[in-house]
Amino acid sequence: MSERGVAPMLHGEIPTLFEAPYSQDYAKDIVLLGVPYEGMLVADRHTLYPPGSRPPETFYARFGADEAPDAIRQASVIYSLEHQGGIAAELDFTNISARLQIVDAGNHTLEGAEEVAEQAARSGGITITLGGDHLVPLPLVRGKQKGKPERIAIMVFDSHLDLHPSPPLWAGSQWRTLIDEGHVRPEDIIIVGPRGVRQSHREVEYAREHNVTIIPMQQIDDQGLAPVCEQMVGRLQSVDSVYISLDIDVVDPSFCPAQKYPDAAGLNPREILTMIRRATAAKPISGFDLCCFSPRYDEGQRGALLAARFALEAVYARLRH
Numbered sequence: 361m362s363e364r365g366v367a368p369m370l371h372g373e374i375p376t377l378f379e380a381p382y383s384q385d386y387a388k389d390i391v392l393l394g395v396p397y398e399g400m401l402v403a404d405r406h407t408l409y410p411p412g413s414r415p416p417e418t419f420y421a422r423f424g425a426d427e428a429p430d431a432i433r434q435a436s437v438i439y440s441l442e443h444q445g446g447i448a449a450e451l452d453f454t455n456i457s458a459r460l461q462i463v464d465a466g467n468h469t470l471e472g473a474e475e476v477a478e479q480a481a482r483s484g485g486i487t488i489t490l491g492g493d494h495l496v497p498l499p500l501v502r503g504k505q506k507g508k509p510e511r512i513a514i515m516v517f518d519s520h521l522d523l524h525p526s527p528p529l530w531a532g533s534q535w536r537t538l539i540d541e542g543h544v545r546p547e548d549i550i551i552v553g554p555r556g557v558r559q560s561h562r563e564v565e566y567a568r569e570h571n572v573t574i575i576p577m578q579q580i581d582d583q584g585l586a587p588v589c590e591q592m593v594g595r596l597q598s599v600d601s602v603y604i605s606l607d608i609d610v611v612d613p614s615f616c617p618a619q620k621y622p623d624a625a626g627l628n629p630r631e632i633l634t635m636i637r638r639a640t641a642a643k644p645i646s647g648f649d650l651c652c653f654s655p656r657y658d659e660g661q662r663g664a665l666l667a668a669r670f671a672l673e674a675v676y677a678r679l680r681h
């Protein structure tokens with residue numbers, strides 16, 4: 361790793377994530393992968409379009425999350441592990457590659473991602489996944505729980521609750537599906553950052569009845585980060601590990617315009633990094649995904665760069681334990 365070699369290419373002009381070696385052996389500490397899947401699209405308040413459709417684009421209904429993994433990989437060369445193994449300033453200048461085996465497993469379907477997550481978990485590893493839309497954590501958590509069953513918390517960063525009762529394979533109901541399948545208990549789901557009016561009564565009722573923890577944007581504004589982190593860590597006490605799912609629309613769109621469902625005045629990147637750090641200092645990370653990033657709305661790759669930085673934080677989280 362001391363000399364900079366030729367960058368490994370995933371396909372065409374696309375580098376691997378963090379320029380990690382490409383591998384189909386998933387018995388590693390960290391398996392990076394892309395899931396370029398975008399399913400049912402929101403058309404309006406009453407209508408969903410089937411997977412693969414391209415409805416007329418409006419500001420309310422945008423798409424393109426299936427283009428995200430490779431766009432984020434391109435920006436991730438800033439965080440290349442080829443750069444002396446990746447010496448992390450945030451971790452007292454730890455050499456990442458000397459401590460962890462990290463590979464990029466390329467892009468996968470939902471079914472393939474479940475298999476990768478299962479194999480990685482079975483050998484004690486984790487997946488760090490670039491979606492895709494927010495259905496992507498469904499197969500990843502399923503696979504993780506098949507490979508290494510344990511009590512997990514899911515810490516979700518999202519402007520929206522995604523607690524719709526149906527349809528079960530939609531990026532607005534994935535948490536309900538995982539609960540109904542028995543992979544996670546509703547009281548172990550923590551949703552950080554909801555804001556705006558794209559919410560529904562049924563989701564709120566479900567969350568209240570089933571003790572899902574919701575930390576709205578307003579609470580973070582009112583209390584500041586420290587008490588919020590304390591509450592969050594308190595909810596992690598009974599679990600074995602924490603899976604982190606980050607919908608990029610939780611971020612203020614001025615930091616990342618590349619969002620399917622942008623909503624003004626969101627969290628800033630360092631607030632999110634701080635919360636991830638606190639949670640994964642309390643419990644081991646059991647997986648990470650970043651979803652709903654749509655590069656066609658990006659400006660100067662600043663959103664892609666931020667997305668790559670969030671994925672890097674998941675690498676750091678694995679190193680902390």
Ligand SMILES: [Mn+2]
Nearest residue numbers: 519520607609
């Ligand atoms: Mn969302």
